[in-house]
């Protein structure tokens with residue numbers, strides 16, 4: 001199995017304090033915008049979380065000392081012990097109440113921040129310049145940015161946790177200082193190596209993750225394919241399931257092995273850090289026991305030191321894991337910011353007052369991003385309002401690419417698309433799309449919607465017009481099969497959907513889907529209709545009827561890409577493309593008479609051939 005991405009030299013991503021502070025500020029700003037009150041409560045709550053446990057420990061230690069004194073016969077010590085117990089319990093109660101409120105605040109923030117960040121990410125992704133969807137760098141960056149946006153809401157919680165943990169560790173060390181400076185020092189020394197180690201591990205894990213993006217994406221694509229019920233038939237018939245499962249396992253195992261290897265390398269160092277921590281705890285406890293026996297400290301001091309040392313160490317460990325997680329999150333914030341800065345496709349501001357009466361492609365050249373080969377090599381054609389044009393050519397000649405350039409999805413590298421003489425680059429693309437109805441080979445199947453809505457999605461600018469839906473379905477010869485569905489137009493068009501009354505949807509055949517997509521195109525009622533092989537799955541007679549009706553309408557400009565002669569011969573003019581160039585053009589009759597490339601391509605379909 002070749003082609004598996006090899007591990008690259010682990011690239012260390014250094015994050016200095018400034019970008020960190022910037023990232024934290026960014027997260028706080030977004031969160032404060034989402035819910036200022038919740039952020040303020042979160043900050044206040046973090047301080048309470050740091051202080052309250054220490055105060056509780058303090059009173060617990062006082063209780064123990066008072067109990068020991070009462071046991072030794074001291075007057076009033078018993079009453080003090082009871083007061084301390086009550087205070088300790090009240091503090092516990094406050095702590096419990098605060099934890100519940102904090103959980104609620106976190107949920108409010110998660111929801112609001114998640115909604116804002118998720119919506120922004122969707123909007124940016126859906127409105128990028130079209131070439132970016134073919135660009136590997138963009139898709140890689142999007143993958144990483146999306147991971148960050150998914151965890152954005154969690155990041156604030158982590159920042160709050162880090163703040164609490166930092167304050168807790170500092171307060172715990174301070175509390176130990178009150179007992180003895182060197183216990184405080186020992187605990188501090190034990191904490192530092194484990195913080196450092198964990199941090200290194202997390203850095204390397206991020207670097208590892210970023211070198212494995214390709215193999216992980218390949219695995220995800222395989223998994224998506226394997227888990228699509230509609231794919232099972234072909235995969236079984238081709239006997240490819242075992243092979244794909246094997247490929248998936250290999251990718252997974254290689255990825256996991258590298259990850260585990262990382263962690264294994266860190267085990268001895270981790271053990272050393274743990275030993276240091278337990279050593280510090282032991283030293284502190286032995287010291288306090290000796291002091292109490294020598295009556296240099298009160299009995300309650302054992303509880304105090306034991307609790308505070310243990311709290312300092314466990315909080316430092318939690319701080320390390322919070323820092324590791326946030327380290328990863330904040331590293332991805334950079335990707336998120338970079339992604340959110342990608343320019344949107346809609347920058348031109350020129351308006352179209354109505355549908356243009358003439359559209360011209362002037363000397364169009366086009367090369368796909370990341371590819372060397374020019375796909376369109378100087379194409380010129382023009383469409384007067386109401387003309388019917390057919391574009392023909394072998395697979396890969398550039399027909400679909402030409403349609404995308406015409407629609408303004410791709411910008412030509414040379415030449416221009418002119419609408420009534422105005423360059424499309426200067427016109428708001430939405431204005432142009434309003435007058436276009438493009439049906440491509442890989443049209444969408446809205447499996448989550450009803451048959452009627454699949455048609456209505458052709459023009460959602462107004463409310464659904466059921467009469468228009470029905471007419472569009474009739475024109476696309478879809479009305480018959482829709483009428484036979486158990487719930488007609490309100491039937492879901494997927495076996496997996498069920499309406500609120502428990503009525504199941506029905507699956508459609510390839511040709512039925514294509515008719516539905518064509519009905520959607522007709523529902524748009526646009527003056528320019530572009531059809532990129534719209535009828536490949538529709539039987540020849542139906543296609544003949546649909547196109548006869550369509551071509552009878554002189555109010556629309558029609559551009560049809562087709563391999564079927566019955567459709568092509570109805571056009572006013574036929575352009576034949578070969579390797580990105582127009583090699584022949586004219587009426588069907590003229591091109592047949594020419595006995596050139598067009599004739600040879602369609603010879604077998606010609607009745608006289």
Ligand SMILES: Nc1ncnc2c1ncn2[C@@H]1O[C@H](COP(=O)(O)OP(=O)(O)OP(=O)(O)O)[C@@H](O)[C@H]1O
Pocket residue numbers: 134368369371375393394395396397398399400401402
């Ligand atoms: N997204 C893309 N990125 C890079 N190259 C592409 C992309 N889409 C198409 N191409 C290349 O551009 C050339 C023209 O493709 P295009 O889809 O325009 O051909 P076509 O004439 O519509 O073919 P068909 O009849 O098979 O639909 C092909 O060589 C193809 O490999």
